[in-house]
Amino acid sequence: MQKEEIVKTLQKFGMTEYESKAYVSLALLGPAKAAEISKQSSVPQSKIYVTLENLIAKQLVEVFEGRPKEFRAVAPQSVIKSLLENKKEEFVDLRQRAFAISSLLRPIEADEDAIEGVWVQKGEKYMEVLDRLAQMLGKARSYVYDVTRDFSYSSKYREALLDCKQRRVKLYIMAMRVDESNCQRAKWYFEHGIKLRVFEASVHPRIMVVDGKEVSIRLDHEPEKSRFGFHSIWSRDPSFVNMMDSYLKNLWERAREVNLRSLPPV
Numbered sequence: 001m002q003k004e005e006i007v008k009t010l011q012k013f014g015m016t017e018y019e020s021k022a023y024v025s026l027a028l029l030g031p032a033k034a035a036e037i038s039k040q041s042s043v044p045q046s047k048i049y050v051t052l053e054n055l056i057a058k059q060l061v062e063v064f065e066g067r068p069k070e071f072r073a074v075a076p077q078s079v080i081k082s083l084l085e086n087k088k089e090e091f092v093d094l095r096q097r098a099f100a101i102s103s104l105l106r107p108i109e110a111d112e113d114a115i116e117g118v119w120v121q122k123g124e125k126y127m128e129v130l131d132r133l134a135q136m137l138g139k140a141r142s143y144v145y146d147v148t149r150d151f152s153y154s155s156k157y158r159e160a161l162l163d164c165k166q167r168r169v170k171l172y173i174m175a176m177r178v179d180e181s182n183c184q185r186a187k188w189y190f191e192h193g194i195k196l197r198v199f200e201a202s203v204h205p206r207i208m209v210v211d212g213k214e215v216s217i218r219l220d221h222e223p224e225k226s227r228f229g230f231h232s233i234w235s236r237d238p239s240f241v242n243m244m245d246s247y248l249k250n251l252w253e254r255a256r257e258v259n260l261r262s263l264p265p266v
Contacts (some may be wrong), residue, residue, distance in 0.1 A: 003028075007141040013083040016056075018043045018051040019186045024062055027073040031064070037071060119234045126156060129218055129232060134160040136210050141169070145248035146208045151175065151185035165192065174248075174255050186258070197255035212245040 003024055010020040018041075026032060038048040051197075052071055060079050064070045073079075085252035130152065130194035137144060137160035144164060166170055173196045176188045189196045206218040217233040235241060 010083075013087060015060075015083075016051075016054075018047055019055055019058075019060075022048065022051045023055055023073055023079070024158070024260075026071060031070050032071055033068050035068075043166055094198070130154045130157045132232075133157060133208055133216060136208060136214055136216060137161060137164050137169075140164055140210045142166075142170045142211045142223065143172065144176070144208065144210050145172045145245070145252060147174045147176070147204060147206050147248065148252070149176045149204075149206060151189070152187075153185065161194065162192065165194065171195060172248075172252050172266040174199060174252060176204050177181045178258050186222070196258060197252060197260045199251060199255040207244060207248060209241065209245045209248050213241060215244045216239045217244070 005139065007017070011017060021041040022037055022043050026037055029040055031038065034048050034052060035045065037043070037052070038045045041048075043051055049087070052061060052063070057065055057084065058237070060074050062072045062074060131154070132145075133153070134156045137157075163169065171194045173189055173194060175186065175196065175198050176201070178198050179189050186196060208216045214236050215234070216242075219231040219233070220250040
């Protein structure tokens with residue numbers, strides 16, 4: 001890799017052009033004075049001290065007091081590791097912000113249209129269903145009731161549940177069963193302080209109601225298969241949502257608590 005390529009790569013990690021040039025030149029030179037670094041890096045003398053001070057602040061360059069001062073680049077391995085860690089933290093923060101934005105900025109037109117009726121989507125895929133449920137969780141402000149069979153999940157869906165928990169949205173999760181096939185996924189809810197109850201049912205729609213304002217119902221086709229399509233019903237019609245809201249609240253009262261403390265950690 002040529003020196004110019006290294007400079008451009010370092011810039012992608014957040015260093016300025018002058019900082020990248022100065023660091024690369026100093027790493028190749030070894031301990032050097034500002035005038036020599038300026039000459040080798042083509043960073044103007046009027047900018048070299050400010051650039052080196054910035055690199056010192058970022059813990060990428062060390063300085064030795066003297067007349068004049070002498071500078072030394074921190075080992076490249078340590079620098080790359082530090083830059084990667086910073087980028088990782090930025091990515092995690094950006095991902096959280098992006099998720100929050102996607103939850104808040106939803107198409108207004110779609111909401112206005114759907115509030116008048118009941119919408120049916122045939123043949124939906126597993127991830128499509130979970131993505132819509134995650135969006136519904138993102139809009140929750142007070143409470144969520146959810147009926148599940150196998151505690152199906154995606155990273156986006158679990159992030160949405162934890163976001164609700166952080167925002168103090170009350171979560172009421174009901175399962176048709178808890179057995180060896182799904183107990184570890186059930187344990188995840190317990191570990192994160194999410195309420196979980198069980199009602200025995202061999203067949204039952206998977207239903208989510210959010211704040212008594214929005215409902216999603218998933219009707220499974222051949223649910224015992226590893227891959228199958230869904231017919232989904234979604235609505236914000238007040239009478240329909242109120243009916244399902246009342247049903248789930250009543251189902252929660254009749255469901256029994258499940259003790260997951262004896263299960264091994266997730």
